[in-house]
Amino acid sequence: MTPTYxxxxxxxxxxxxxxxxxxxxxxxxxxxxxxxxxxxxxSIRNFGFITVxxxxxxxxxxxxxxxxxxxxxAAEQAGIAIEQRGLYISARYAESEDVLRAFxxxxxxxxxxxxxxxxxxxxxxxxxxxxxxPHDIRVESRTAIPKLTAWLSERxxxxxxxxxxxxxxxxxxxxxxxxxxxxxIVCPGDDLTGLFTDRIKARNVSRSQLQMMRLVSPGxxxxxxxxxxxxxxxxxxxxxxxxxxxxxxxxxxxxxxQLANGVHLIVVQSADGSLVVGDSHHYHDxxxxxxxxxxxxxxxxxYRAVLGSPPPVIxxxxxxxxxxxxxxxxxxxxxxxxxxxxATCGAGASTAFGIAERTFQSF
Numbered sequence: 001m002t003p004t005y006x007x008x009x010x011x012x013x014x015x016x017x018x019x020x021x022x023x024x025x026x027x028x029x030x031x032x033x034x035x036x037x038x039x040x041x042x043s044i045r046n047f048g049f050i051t052v053x054x055x056x057x058x059x060x061x062x063x064x065x066x067x068x069x070x071x072x073x074a075a076e077q078a079g080i081a082i083e084q085r086g087l088y089i090s091a092r093y094a095e096s097e098d099v100l101r102a103f104x105x106x107x108x109x110x111x112x113x114x115x116x117x118x119x120x121x122x123x124x125x126x127x128x129x130x131x132x133x134p135h136d137i138r139v140e141s142r143t144a145i146p147k148l149t150a151w152l153s154e155r156x157x158x159x160x161x162x163x164x165x166x167x168x169x170x171x172x173x174x175x176x177x178x179x180x181x182x183x184x185i186v187c188p189g190d191d192l193t194g195l196f197t198d199r200i201k202a203r204n205v206s207r208s209q210l211q212m213m214r215l216v217s218p219g220x221x222x223x224x225x226x227x228x229x230x231x232x233x234x235x236x237x238x239x240x241x242x243x244x245x246x247x248x249x250x251x252x253x254x255x256x257x258q259l260a261n262g263v264h265l266i267v268v269q270s271a272d273g274s275l276v277v278g279d280s281h282h283y284h285d286x287x288x289x290x291x292x293x294x295x296x297x298x299x300x301x302x303y304r305a306v307l308g309s310p311p312p313v314i315x316x317x318x319x320x321x322x323x324x325x326x327x328x329x330x331x332x333x334x335x336x337x338x339x340x341x342x343a344t345c346g347a348g349a350s351t352a353f354g355i356a357e358r359t360f361q362s363f
Contacts, residue, residue, distance in 0.1 A: 002177075002178055002179065002180050003031070003157075003179060003180065004180040004181065004182070005028075005029050005030060005031040005157070005179070005180070005181040005182070006023070006028035006029045006030065006181065006182055006183065007019075007023045007028050007029070007030050007031070007181060007182070007183045007184075007185065008030075008031045008032075008033065008172055008179060008181030008183070008184045008185070009023070009030065009031070009032045009033070009184075009185045009187060010032075010033050010164045010167070010172070010184070010185070010186045010187060010188070010195065011032075011033075011034065011186065011187030011188055011189060012032060012033075012034030012036070012038075012039055012149070012158070012160065013039060013041055013042065013043040013187065013189045013348070014043040014145065014348050014349050014352045015187040015189065015341055015342070015343055015348055015352050015355065015356075016032060016034070016185075016187035017032075017043075017145070017148050017149065017152065017352070018067075018070075018352035018353045018355065018356040019185050019187060019341070019356040019359060019360075020032045020152050020156055020158075021070075021074060021148070021152065021353065021356070022353065022356040022357060022359075022360060023156075023360070024152060024155045024156055026360070029156075030152075030155075030156035030157065031156065031157045031158075031159065031179065031181065032152070032156060032157070032158045032159065033159045033162050033163075033164050033172070033174060033179075034158070034159070034160045034161075034162070035161070035162065035163040035164075036160065036161065037160050037161045038146070038149075038160060039145045039146070039149070041189055041190070041319070041320075042189060042190065042319050042320065042321040042348065043141065043145050043189075043348065043349070044141045044142050044145050045141070045212070045317060045318075045319035046141055046319065046348075046349055047138065047141070047212075047225075047266055047268050047276055047278065047279075048083070048138050048139040048140050048141035048144060048268065048276075048349065049136065049138045049225055049266060049268055049349070049350070050064075050067065050068050050071050050136060050137045050138065050139070050349060050350050051064065051087075051136055051235075051347065051350045052064045052065050052068050052133070052135040052136050052350070053087050053089075053108070053112065053131075053133035053135055053136055053237070054089075054103075054227075054231065054232075054235030054236075054237040054238055055235065055236070055237050055347065055350065055351075056236035056237055056240065056328065057106065057108060057236070057237055057240060060236075060328055060351070061108055061237060062354075063351050063354035063355065063358075064347065064350045064351050064354070065135065066353070066354040066357070067350060067351050067352060067353040067354040067355075068135065068136070068137060068350075070353035070354070071137060071139070071353065072137070074148060074151075074353070075139060075144070077151060078144075078147045078148050078150070078151035079147055079151075080139055080143070080144045080147050080148065081139065081140065081143075081271065082137050082138070082139060083138050083139060083140055083268070083269065083270060083271060084137065084138040084222070084224050084225055084268060084269060085134065085136070085137050085138075085224060086132060086133060086134050086135075086136060086223065086224030086225070087131075087132070087133045087135070087136040087224050087225045087226075087227065088115075088120060088123070088130050088131070088132055088222075088223070088224050088225070088226050088227070089130065089131040089133075089226075089227045089228070089231065089232070090120075090123055090127045090130050090226065090227070090228045090229065090306045091127065091128050091129045091130065091131070091229060091232075092126055092127055092128060092228070092229055092305065092306075093128065093229055093247065093250060094128065095243070095246045095247035095250050096128070096129075096229040096232055096247055097128050097129045098243045098246070098247070099232045099238050099241060099243045099244050099247050100114060100129060100131045100232075100238075101114065101243075102241045102242070102243040103131070103237065103238055103241065104131070106241075108237055111133070111134055111135060112131060112132060112133045112134070112135075113131075113132055114129050114130070114131055114132075115129065115130040115131075115132050116129065116130075117129075117130070122220065122222060122223065122307070123226075123306060123307060124304075124305065124306060124307055124308040126305070127306070132224075136224070136225060138225055138268045140270055140271065141349070159174070159176065162174050162175050162176050163175045164186075164195065166195075167184055167186060167195055167196075167334075167335075167338055168335070169335050169336070169337055169338065170182065170184075170337060172184060182337065183337050183338075183339075183363055184337065184338045184339070185338075185339045185341060185359060186334075186338065186339070186340045186341065187341050187342070188200070188322075188340075188342065189321070189322060189342070190207050190320050190321050190322040192205060192206075192207065192285065192322070195340075196332070196334050196340050199332055199334055199340060200340070200342070203324060203326060203327065203330055203332070203342075203344075204324050204325065204326045205322050205323070205324045205330075205342060205344055206283055206284070206285055206322075206323055206324065207283065207284060207285060207286075207287055207320045207321070207322060207323060208262075208281050208282070208283055208320065208321055208322075208323040208346060209280075209281070209282045209283075209284060209287035209288065209318060209319070209320050210262075210278060210279040210280055210281055210282075210318060210319050210320070210321075210346075211278065211279060211280045211291050211292070211295050211296055211299070211316070211317075211318050212276065212277065212278035212279050212316070212317055212318070212319065213276075213277050213278065213296060213299070213300075213313045213315065213316050213317075214270075214274050214275065214276055214277070214313070214314050214315035214316075215274060215275040215277055215310055215311040215312065215313055215314065216273075216274055216275075216311045216312050216314055217272065217273025217274050217275070217311065218273075218275065218307075218311050219273075221269065221273070222267070222268075222269045222275075225266065225267065225268045226265070226266070226267040226268075226306065226307065227264070227265055227266055227267075228264070228265040228302055228305070228306045229247070229251065230251065230255065230258060230259075230263065230264035230265060230302060231264045231265065231266070232244060232247060233247060233248045233251060233259075234262075234264050257298055258298050258301075258302065261280045261281070261282065261295050261298055262280050262281025262282060262283075263279070263280045263281075263295070263298045263299055263302065264279070264302070265277075265278075265299065265302040265303060265306060266278055266279060267303065267306075267307065274314065275311070277299060277300070277303055277310070278299060279299065280295045280298070280299060281346075283323065287318075287320050291316060291317075291318050296313075296316065300313075321343075321346050321348065322342050322343065322344050323344055323345060323346065324344035324345075326344075327344055328343075328344060328345040328347070328351075329341075329342065329343045329344055329345065329351065329355055330342050330344060331355070331358060331359050331362055333362070337363070339359050339362060339363070341355060341356075341359055343355065
């Protein structure tokens with residue numbers, strides 16, 4: 001007899017796992033299908049940084065805050081350590097400080113404050129001001145995703161190494177045979193040529209490729225994640241402010257190479273003291289399999305300006321995620337009982353649980 005589930009989820013990245021979590025918490029009978037034997041994509045190659053501060057003003061910022069709160073609940077229940085709390089954004093330029101002060105004047109700045117360089121001795125000299133936000137948290141992606149998966153495996157049926165080749169109303173064709181579900185949620189990540197390819201293309205979804213590194217411990221603990229001026233023209237919560245226009249002009253003149261390679265700085269710290277540092281952004285439907293040492297050096301140059309001489313690199317990797325200039329995420333309806341869900345801005349970990357709640361509300 002063909003098994004029947006309340007909800008079937010296709011995709012075992014953080015978006016799929018967040019939907020499984022939401023369904024399990026609602027008491028539903030859940031099946032999740034993942035074609036790989038374990039998560040290997042963007043969900044474990046990222047910073048594990050649940051970024052609230054700087055997300056686009058309004059609904060998306062609220063979505064990130066909601067996701068942060070659910071992450072705290074999920075982390076406690078699944079035994080996931082919160083490695084860091086809070087964010088420090090360094091401003092080296094007068095134009096950057098103007099953006100930070102403007103941000104503080106919005107509702108997004110609630111709970112945040114501007115610090116002097118004397119209050120942030122872990123940063124290199126030359127910082128004009130530093131924004132501190134208490135809202136952001138960081139988990140270790142490589143362990144958090146497996147722990148969340150393990151928690152779900154005790155409460156749902158997880159089918160790893162199983163490919164879903166087709167979806168129709170109430171039915172899934174899989175490499176292990178036909179399965180049935182009252183509702184089906186397809187979370188393909190950056191797989192743009194699998195299920196519902198035509199609908200993905202219609203939403204102008206492409207791929208972003210990034211480069212990241214792990215550095216040995218600097219010998220001290222960072223009090224939180226660190227970003228810099230370059231982030232202020234990438235994250236829409238800052239970049240959409242009028243004050244960001246002057247900053248963008250200055251950075252285009254003085255940091256053209258970084259901007260051409262989509263470089264901005266995020267530094268987070270793991271339990272063993274090592275630092276995860278990145279990243280860059282290059283946009284292709286078929287990203288190159290090779291990374292560039294020149295791009296890594298652009299990232300490390302920004303590290304040097306904000307945190308001083310970087311420790312040795314012990315690991316390098318690249319990742320890809322779905323991206324679009326049309327929307328930050330999509331919840332599409334191919335059929336009345338089927339949803340196609342994709343985070344299209346690189347903020348999957350920061351918005352996954354909030355997006356999952358929206359998906360179930362859409363049925």
